Amino acid sequence: MSVAVIYGGTRSNGNTEQLTERVIGEMEAEKILLKDYDIKPIEDYRHHEAGFPKVEDDYKQLIDRMLSHDVVIFATPIYWYGMSGTLKNFIDRWSQSMKEYPNFKKKMSEMQTYIVAVGGDAPFIKGLPLVQQFHYIFSFAGASFEGYVLGEGNKPGEILQDKQALVAAEQMQKKIKKQMMLALE
Amino acid sequence: MSVAVIYGGTRSNGNTEQLTERVIGEMEAEKILLKDYDIKPIEDYRHHEAGFPKVEDDYKQLIDRMLSHDVVIFATPIYWYGMSGTLKNFIDRWSQSMKEYPNFKKKMSEMQTYIVAVGGDAPFIKGLPLVQQFHYIFSFAGASFEGYVLGEGNKPGEILQDKQALVAAEQMQKKIKKQMMLALE
Amino acid sequence: MSVAVIYGGTRSNGNTEQLTERVIGEMEAEKILLKDYDIKPIEDYRHHEAGFPKVEDDYKQLIDRMLSHDVVIFATPIYWYGMSGTLKNFIDRWSQSMKEYPNFKKKMSEMQTYIVAVGGDAPFIKGLPLVQQFHYIFSFAGASFEGYVLGEGNKPGEILQDKQALVAAEQMQKKIKKQMMLALE
Amino acid sequence: MSVAVIYGGTRSNGNTEQLTERVIGEMEAEKILLKDYDIKPIEDYRHHEAGFPKVEDDYKQLIDRMLSHDVVIFATPIYWYGMSGTLKNFIDRWSQSMKEYPNFKKKMSEMQTYIVAVGGDAPFIKGLPLVQQFHYIFSFAGASFEGYVLGEGNKPGEILQDKQALVAAEQMQKKIKKQMMLALE
Numbered sequence: 001m002s003v004a005v006i007y008g009g010t011r012s013n014g015n016t017e018q019l020t021e022r023v024i025g026e027m028e029a030e031k032i033l034l035k036d037y038d039i040k041p042i043e044d045y046r047h048h049e050a051g052f053p054k055v056e057d058d059y060k061q062l063i064d065r066m067l068s069h070d071v072v073i074f075a076t077p078i079y080w081y082g083m084s085g086t087l088k089n090f091i092d093r094w095s096q097s098m099k100e101y102p103n104f105k106k107k108m109s110e111m112q113t114y115i116v117a118v119g120g121d122a123p124f125i126k127g128l129p130l131v132q133q134f135h136y137i138f139s140f141a142g143a144s145f146e147g148y149v150l151g152e153g154n155k156p157g158e159i160l161q162d163k164q165a166l167v168a169a170e171q172m173q174k175k176i177k178k179q180m181m182l183a184l185e
Numbered sequence: 186m187s188v189a190v191i192y193g194g195t196r197s198n199g200n201t202e203q204l205t206e207r208v209i210g211e212m213e214a215e216k217i218l219l220k221d222y223d224i225k226p227i228e229d230y231r232h233h234e235a236g237f238p239k240v241e242d243d244y245k246q247l248i249d250r251m252l253s254h255d256v257v258i259f260a261t262p263i264y265w266y267g268m269s270g271t272l273k274n275f276i277d278r279w280s281q282s283m284k285e286y287p288n289f290k291k292k293m294s295e296m297q298t299y300i301v302a303v304g305g306d307a308p309f310i311k312g313l314p315l316v317q318q319f320h321y322i323f324s325f326a327g328a329s330f331e332g333y334v335l336g337e338g339n340k341p342g343e344i345l346q347d348k349q350a351l352v353a354a355e356q357m358q359k360k361i362k363k364q365m366m367l368a369l370e
Numbered sequence: 371m372s373v374a375v376i377y378g379g380t381r382s383n384g385n386t387e388q389l390t391e392r393v394i395g396e397m398e399a400e401k402i403l404l405k406d407y408d409i410k411p412i413e414d415y416r417h418h419e420a421g422f423p424k425v426e427d428d429y430k431q432l433i434d435r436m437l438s439h440d441v442v443i444f445a446t447p448i449y450w451y452g453m454s455g456t457l458k459n460f461i462d463r464w465s466q467s468m469k470e471y472p473n474f475k476k477k478m479s480e481m482q483t484y485i486v487a488v489g490g491d492a493p494f495i496k497g498l499p500l501v502q503q504f505h506y507i508f509s510f511a512g513a514s515f516e517g518y519v520l521g522e523g524n525k526p527g528e529i530l531q532d533k534q535a536l537v538a539a540e541q542m543q544k545k546i547k548k549q550m551m552l553a554l555e
Numbered sequence: 556m557s558v559a560v561i562y563g564g565t566r567s568n569g570n571t572e573q574l575t576e577r578v579i580g581e582m583e584a585e586k587i588l589l590k591d592y593d594i595k596p597i598e599d600y601r602h603h604e605a606g607f608p609k610v611e612d613d614y615k616q617l618i619d620r621m622l623s624h625d626v627v628i629f630a631t632p633i634y635w636y637g638m639s640g641t642l643k644n645f646i647d648r649w650s651q652s653m654k655e656y657p658n659f660k661k662k663m664s665e666m667q668t669y670i671v672a673v674g675g676d677a678p679f680i681k682g683l684p685l686v687q688q689f690h691y692i693f694s695f696a697g698a699s700f701e702g703y704v705l706g707e708g709n710k711p712g713e714i715l716q717d718k719q720a721l722v723a724a725e726q727m728q729k730k731i732k733k734q735m736m737l738a739l740e
Contacts, residue, residue: 411590411640412639413590449643451695452643455647458640459640459643506676506681506684525602526602
């Protein structure tokens with residue numbers, strides 16, 4: 001089993017990244033910072049006979065890398081009570097992969113997914129629609145939604161004062177490690 | 186009073202657009218198709234002293250146009266149980282406008298907002314997190330969230346079979362017209 | 371096919387009842403006002419070998435009557451952002467029926483369910499957790515959740531000013547009638 | 556400052572109670588088991604000139620006891636994706652207290668509230684509408700919603716296997732203690 005983190009943030013070493021580091025700890029994990037890549041918004045060709053046209057961007061390599069892992073942590077700042085537009089554009093493109101990617105749903109169905117999300121305005125309540133959205137996303141894609149941490153932080157570094165989120169991040173690490181142990185047995 | 190529609194869709198004359206046309210009817214409305222413009226994802230410089238760097242794209246003219254109206258309908262296909270990444274990127278940039286735009290919150294506070302959203306997978310239930318997210322968005326921005334229509338449609342044109350959504354769209358039109366009449370008095 | 375309404379309200383001819391009457395119209399429907407019956411709260415004996423003790427109250431006859439219908443409308447005022455405690459006590463007892471009632475899940479799986487709920491504080495937003503809860507309830511019980519109307523009203527009679535809710539109630543009636551026609555074919 | 560727990564459960568020493576004990580630990584707390592009292596459902600007389608008629612039951616003494624504390628933990632099993640009907644009936648009666656109780660809103664506005672809820676069917680997702688409902692409840696009543704723990708458990712004692720919930724309960728205890736310390740300063 002191997003772990004990837006998909007970062008939707010736009011700030012280096014932001015609160016979301018710091019909280020996610022608490023989840024990762026010493027584990028090996030491939031980190032994909034979406035902001036460093038070119039990901040075009042989807043154009044909806046689901047109902048065209050010819051299917052989706054080829055898109056010249058980095059999406060293909062990113063989805064390849066994501067699908068090569070068994071545990072994927074989606075880490076996003078909460079912008080306007082949702083995931084970043086950058087992460088959303090990446091996920092929107094899954095509609096294309098569902099049509100084109102060999103075994104997309106099979107690979108997703110073997111994946112364990114986690115959410116780490118940090119916001120500045122009462123994320124424990126106002127982040128819940130985002131959790132519910134991810135639940136539907138993973139459910140549709142067939143992945144197993146294993147857990148989420150909602151952290152509070154606004155200014156850089158503030159997340160370190162959210163003790164409950166830090167503890168929950170450590171618990172998430174324990175859960176991931178345990179499942180990796182189980183998979184080895 | 187004047188009306189604008191912000192379209193987040195990626196397909197011309199898609200289900201979302203058709204349902205929104207039922208809301209607009211004969212009313213005059215400025216239609217902004219986000220997919221026809223270049224909108225960069227936000228880079229979070231909220232906490233930099235120098236503020237946000239200048240971004241070369243179409244955002245500035247779009248937010249100008251949006252803020253020149255009193256009634257704004259946000260119309261989006263439901264992709265992966267949320268607004269399109271294109272629309273999200275547009276809204277994410279509001280964080281920049283809140284810092285830079287003269288009177289952004291004042292203008293928003295005078296705005297009446299509506300949502301039209303169409304999805305293929307039980308939008309009456311699975312679209313609710315999106316409605317809740319928009320509620321928080323408008324609440325934070327200070328706009329008055331006046332109503333939403335959730336329509337069901339997958340293949341092009343299917344929305345026309347969702348009689349309840351069509352009727353709800355007509356009701357939305359009546360409400361907008363009534364409020365415009367009241368504003369004239 | 372036959373229709374029942376389960377009323378959770380505590381006021382005769384209240385806003386919820388008036389809105390539900392718009393759904394019923396001329397249709398024949400058995401109306402069950404829960405407040406007129408004695409329904410004890412559940413005692414959780416799900417994990418006792420001997421099962422649930424016999425309860426002396428009206429629940430048994432009410433669940434019999436509910437299960438004799440194919441279309442059931444749950445009509446409740448929104449008290450404190452949820453269904454009334456009276457209706458909740460009735461539904462809590464379903465856990466007992468799931469253990470004891472012959473074919474409870476089979477009967478539920480043939481049932482079409484609707485919600486009519488009226489509240490005084492922004493029910494279009496703040497009633498959504500209730501809709502989501504009912505979605506989970508019907509999903510677990512196996513019933514088919516066909517639609518909901520959220521109406522706004524506080525003082526007696528105010529619901530009649532919520533034109534959108536009245537129109538939505540009429541649409542619900544059309545849908546029920548159409549499904550009854552289909553069932554006859 | 557003093558702490559109360561309002562238990563909505565119907566089973567002695569059930570999962571909810573066990574998880575709540577982890578929150579309480581060695582703290583002094585008044586425990587109110589609603590199932591041991593007679594609480595009549597509300598009858599909605601909010602709009603009657605004469606107000607609510609006198610109700611002969613235990614509600615009055617219970618609300619007195621609840622309002623005499625500064626920190627109140629509402630602990631409920633998740634029945635049918637919501638609080639128990641017993642707890643809901645108690646909260647429904649607050650509408651009466653808002654009319655009659657001297658300084659009800661003032662007392663509520665000085666209260667810190669917490670939720671402990673345990674369910675058997677994916678409470679981390681399907682318990683979220685309940686959290687959102689409590690958010691609206693506390694917000695309307697004016698209380699400060701300080702945190703929640705959602706635990707998973709079905710058969711008696713199963714909650715002890717939900718390590719994340721146990722850790723979150725301990726964190727809740729720390730938070731309560733810290734706030735009590737702050738209040739002493």
